[in-house]
Amino acid sequence: MSITIALPKGALLKGTIARLQAIGIDFGEFLETSNRLLRLKDRSERYEGLLVRAQDVPVYVAYGQAQVGVVGFDILKEKQLPVAQVADLGFGYCRLSVAVKGDSPYRGVQDLPAHCRVASKFTTCARSYFEERELPVELIPLYGSVELAPLTGMAEAIVDLVSTGRTLKDNGLIEIEKIFDSTARLIAHPLSYRLGRVGLHELLGQIQTAAVPA
Amino acid sequence: MSITIALPKGALLKGTIARLQAIGIDFGEFLETSNRLLRLKDRSERYEGLLVRAQDVPVYVAYGQAQVGVVGFDILKEKQLPVAQVADLGFGYCRLSVAVKGDSPYRGVQDLPAHCRVASKFTTCARSYFEERELPVELIPLYGSVELAPLTGMAEAIVDLVSTGRTLKDNGLIEIEKIFDSTARLIAHPLSYRLGRVGLHELLGQIQTAAVPA
Secondary structure, eight states, rough: OOOOEEEEESSHHHHHHHHTTTTTOOOOOOOOTTTTEEEOTTTTEEEEEEOOOOOGGGHHTTTTSSSSOOOHHHHHHHHOOOEEEEEEEOOOOOEEEEETTTTTTTSSSSGSSSTTEESSSSHHHHHHHHHHHHEEEEEEEEETTTTTHHHHOOOEEEEEESSSSHHHHHHHHEEEEEEEOOEEEEEOOOOHHHHOOOHHHHHHHHHHOOOOOO | OOOOEEEETTTTTHHHHHHHHHHTTOGGGGSSTTOOSSHHHHHSSSSEEEEEOOHHHHHHTTTTSSSSEEHHHHHHHHHHHOEEEEEEEEOOOEEEEEETTTTTOSSSSSGSSTEEEEEESSSHHHHHHHHHTTTTEEEEOOSSOHHHHHTTTSSSEEEEESSHHHHHTTTTEEEEEEEEEEEEEEEEEEEHHHHHTTTEEEEEEEEHHHHOOO
C-alpha cells in the first residue's frame, strides 16, 4: 500500500521537493517547466506525489486522499480543516501582517477608523484578529494583488503575507502590525496517523530530520 | 475626471484588451510578459486600467473603485455582488458543467448517490444547482485542478468550467450535465451608471458595438 504525499504548488514547492529528495523520494519532475502531470510515483513506487494548489493540500489530507502533506501555517490557520500538525519544517518563512499606505495617519491597528475597510485573501484570520481586539472592520475578500486595494482607495488597510517586504515597499505601503509568523508545516491524515498506517510514522520522522543542503 | 476600467487577468484579458483597442483605448502593455504594472493610464489620460484577478473585477466595480469592468458570467453568478450587468460581449465562451469519471455508472445528476461528494471552485453555483433539484450532496471547495478530485477518489463528481473539453478528456472524465453557458460580460458600478457619470454611457456603448477583428 503506497503512501500519498500532497505537495503545494507555488513558493513552498522547491523546498518540499528538496526535503523529500534528501530522503530518497524524488518528485523533481514536478519542477520541470514542461511538466503537466499532477500525480507521480517515485522510483520505489512506494510513494505517490499529488501536485495541488497550496490551499488544497489540507483538503486532500483531511479527506485522507493524501496521508501526508506540506503546507504553510498561514493556510492551515485560514482553512481550519481537521489535519494532524506533525512538525514545523522551518523553511518558507513569511508573516501575515496588517499594512496601510505610508502616507496615511495610521501607525497601529488601534488608529484605524471604526468600520474601515480591510481587504484580504485571509478573511478568516483577519476576522478573528480584529474581533479579538474588538475592532469593527468591514472585510473585503480579494483573490490577488491585495496591495492594490489601498492604492485605489477601496480599503484603508490590508491583511496580507509579507516575506521580503518588497511588494509593500514598491507600492508605498507599510506594515503596522504582525498577526503571526508562518513556515512550512508537515501535516498528516488524522486517522492514518493515529492508527499508524504502515510506513507512515517512519516517513514523517525521516522528513522531519532530513538534512537539506541550505 | 477619468474613468477606471477593471480588466481580468487570465483567459479573458486578450479579448478585453482587443475590444478596448478597437475604440482607441490601449492597455496593450498589460499583455507584455515583462509587465509588472497593475494600473495604467491610456494615452488620452481619460481612462485608467486596473489589472486584477478575474474574481476581483466585480469587487472593484461593486465598490466603485472601477466604474467599468469585464468579467465572465461564471464569476458574476458565483460572487453575487451588486453590479450593473450592461451587456454580453460574446467572447470567452465556456460552460459550467457537472462531470464524472468515464468509467463510473453515472450518466446524469439523478444517478449520483445521495450525499456523494462534489468538488468545485464554484461552490455557490454548485450548491444552488443541487438544491434546486433537491439532490443532497457534500460540496468540497477546491482552488485548482478540480479534475484531480474524482481521480483520487475524493469526490464522485465535479462542477467545473469546460471550454474545449480537453482537460476532462485527458483525465478520463465526461460531462454529464451543463449548468449554464458563460461569456464575457460588460459590467458597471450601479450608482455611476444610474447617475450617468460623465462619459460613462458613451464608453459603454462604444465597447458594446466595437468591431473587433476575429
